[in-house]
Amino acid sequence: MKSTYPLCIAGVLAAMLALLACASAGGSMAHPAAYDKSALDKNYRGFLDSEAKKIQGLSIALVDYEGQDSFFSFGKAGNGRKVDEDSVFNVGSISKLFVSVAVMKLVEQGKMDLDAPVNRYIPEFTLASPSGSSAAITIRSLLTHESGLVSDIMEGWYLEAPGGKAGTTGKDYRRIVEQLNRTKTTREPWTEHSYSNAGFSLLGVAVERASGQDYAEFVGKEILKPWGMTESGFAYDGLDPKNIVQGFERRSFKNKEKPVPYIRDLPAGLFCSSARDMARFIRGLLGDQAGERKVLQPGSVAELWRVQNGDVKLDRGIMVGLAFMRRPIASLGLENIEWHDGSLPPFHALLFLDPLLRIGGFAVANSEAGDLDSLLTQGLRHQIILKTQRDPERAPEAAISPEPSMGPEQEKEMCGVYQLPSGIFRIYQRGDDMLIETPAAVFEIVAHQDSSFGLRPLLFGFIPKKEQKDVRLRMLDIDGSPVLSMQFRDYVLDAGKKLEPTLLSPAWKKRLGPWMQAGTIPMSLGGNASYVLSYDYTTRILSVGGAIAIKPIDDNEAIIDGYGRNTGESIEAGQDAKGPWLRYSGMELRQIPR
Numbered sequence: 001m002k003s004t005y006p007l008c009i010a011g012v013l014a015a016m017l018a019l020l021a022c023a024s025a026g027g028s029m030a031h032p033a034a035y036d037k038s039a040l041d042k043n044y045r046g047f048l049d050s051e052a053k054k055i056q057g058l059s060i061a062l063v064d065y066e067g068q069d070s071f072f073s074f075g076k077a078g079n080g081r082k083v084d085e086d087s088v089f090n091v092g093s094i095s096k097l098f099v100s101v102a103v104m105k106l107v108e109q110g111k112m113d114l115d116a117p118v119n120r121y122i123p124e125f126t127l128a129s130p131s132g133s134s135a136a137i138t139i140r141s142l143l144t145h146e147s148g149l150v151s152d153i154m155e156g157w158y159l160e161a162p163g164g165k166a167g168t169t170g171k172d173y174r175r176i177v178e179q180l181n182r183t184k185t186t187r188e189p190w191t192e193h194s195y196s197n198a199g200f201s202l203l204g205v206a207v208e209r210a211s212g213q214d215y216a217e218f219v220g221k222e223i224l225k226p227w228g229m230t231e232s233g234f235a236y237d238g239l240d241p242k243n244i245v246q247g248f249e250r251r252s253f254k255n256k257e258k259p260v261p262y263i264r265d266l267p268a269g270l271f272c273s274s275a276r277d278m279a280r281f282i283r284g285l286l287g288d289q290a291g292e293r294k295v296l297q298p299g300s301v302a303e304l305w306r307v308q309n310g311d312v313k314l315d316r317g318i319m320v321g322l323a324f325m326r327r328p329i330a331s332l333g334l335e336n337i338e339w340h341d342g343s344l345p346p347f348h349a350l351l352f353l354d355p356l357l358r359i360g361g362f363a364v365a366n367s368e369a370g371d372l373d374s375l376l377t378q379g380l381r382h383q384i385i386l387k388t389q390r391d392p393e394r395a396p397e398a399a400i401s402p403e404p405s406m407g408p409e410q411e412k413e414m415c416g417v418y419q420l421p422s423g424i425f426r427i428y429q430r431g432d433d434m435l436i437e438t439p440a441a442v443f444e445i446v447a448h449q450d451s452s453f454g455l456r457p458l459l460f461g462f463i464p465k466k467e468q469k470d471v472r473l474r475m476l477d478i479d480g481s482p483v484l485s486m487q488f489r490d491y492v493l494d495a496g497k498k499l500e501p502t503l504l505s506p507a508w509k510k511r512l513g514p515w516m517q518a519g520t521i522p523m524s525l526g527g528n529a530s531y532v533l534s535y536d537y538t539t540r541i542l543s544v545g546g547a548i549a550i551k552p553i554d555d556n557e558a559i560i561d562g563y564g565r566n567t568g569e570s571i572e573a574g575q576d577a578k579g580p581w582l583r584y585s586g587m588e589l590r591q592i593p594r
Helices: 009-020 037-051 092-108 139-143 172-181 197-211 215-224 275-289 298-305 372-388 408-414
Strands: 057-064 070-078 247-251 254-258 271-273 325-329 334-344 347-354 359-365 416-420 423-430 433-437 442-447 453-459 468-478 481-488 491-498 513-517 530-536 541-544 548-554 557-560 570-576 579-584 587-591
Touching (some): 057 275, 070 275, 070 372, 092 139, 172 197, 275 359
Antiparallel strands (some): 057 070, 057 359, 334 347, 347 359, 433 442, 468 481, 530 541, 579 587
16 A cells, blocks of 8 residues: 555655656756767766756766776765765665576576576476466566566665674575565556566575575676676675665755665665666676676677567566666667666765677765756767767657547547556546546647657646646556556656546445554654545546556455556455454554444
8 A cells, every 4th residue: 555666666756756846847958069978078077067956975886898988976874975986875676687687697507597486496486367377477577577577575675784884694595485475466467567676586495496596696796707896796795884874864954864775575675786887787787788708608799788578468568688777868869778776865876888889887975866867868968979979869749630630539538547656647627628637737739740749837726837748648548448658758657547437336435534554663764654445436447646547456455557567466355353453465454433
């Protein structure tokens, strides 16, 4: 029931919602007439100084495999230190890329098969697909988030570091096998992309079983050492404390240091590295692609980047390889950028890589209020200019259509309630205007000639402001069902399922109101969370806090509705001597008396 995006897309969603709420996008970088490295570096540094003022600490690496690398760092590392290219940050879900490289290394060694069921390596893993097949959950399906596993197991997800300081978390991720065995799969494999941290912790266990080594030790020996990544590791274990960066969070209008976060899912999100070492990672992949073979064969690198889910209809334009995602950057004329981001608040990271131009970039920050996508896109522009001695042309913006692009029947079909990762969106008509109500604000929908729709913020819900250029909507038809697709800049962020109205049974009506997480959760881990189960009598949608739609299956079970992450997961309901309870993702909630 908790809306959780702890890794990967949280940073993108935060940036999107921030942009939705304002009327202007991030700035772009002008370039000097002379395209020499020192002038370009100075210009980019000036751009960062202007555009990243609210970030507490930032480190960026720009890589050209056939040329020179550049590093840009500034801000606070904590304890009175400054950030530099050797400062070590948590990189969140970029950790998953090391899982995929480790798996491909084992494939080359003949110890693992991408299309083998995961229970070949973990026999005690007994979870089956909805059709009853345990063989359908394969290594490849896990690497592509196509396995049908739940997205997260929230029970025991956050951990306290020993003494509150940097140090090993132990091997808590190995508990994921037993925890997953107590869940249900949400869908058949290869029917819908649904991001899963739990799946990557399971892969970490599979790597251990196939290699006969501890996961972190295997990655260190087979990946980090050959690529020279000397200031990297998991959970900060064994790293120089002087290089470890503290996080900052905004509290009472001030930025205060926050202890580094620790989580159970070490393979999925607890890799720590510096900009210098992540530049070596990008160089290592590009070098092995070229035949250096320090870690992988060229064919293995190509398989990492090959789009694996092209035939999955419900994937809504999302392109995924083996952990790597793919997107264009139209403003730079780039078609196939391999990328991943990571977010374990307050840390946020982003990696771009272009196998054709053989360039890449990595950015990481230790606070909120930063648009890493814009900062790193301008960094790639810097690399392209330096490499080609030309400024890539920006793709022309789609013109605003002078007439409505939909007829009355299409407008009627578009109206409704949609579940997206960032919350519940409602599209409705007001007079001649089509409006969309989002968790951030109300917007007027603006038709474009390319069949997309822009968003114009409405101040106080009525006064139109300048159209927001970074976010576009499209209506898709997937097997006869209307789907709202959201595009953030140049790529599909996600899509929303049109929700069907729900009629509440008396049993679910009694459950409306506030709920509290049972047990005692330390304040250092966020304390006991509270939730509100509510019902909108206008739209007839049952939801948690008006943000997550849930659909009752019967009086004792509901599922999270929609497409993608967390959806399809089960919420069980019942009552015992202590009163009503709800159970989700290993958590138990108790109803708060009204």
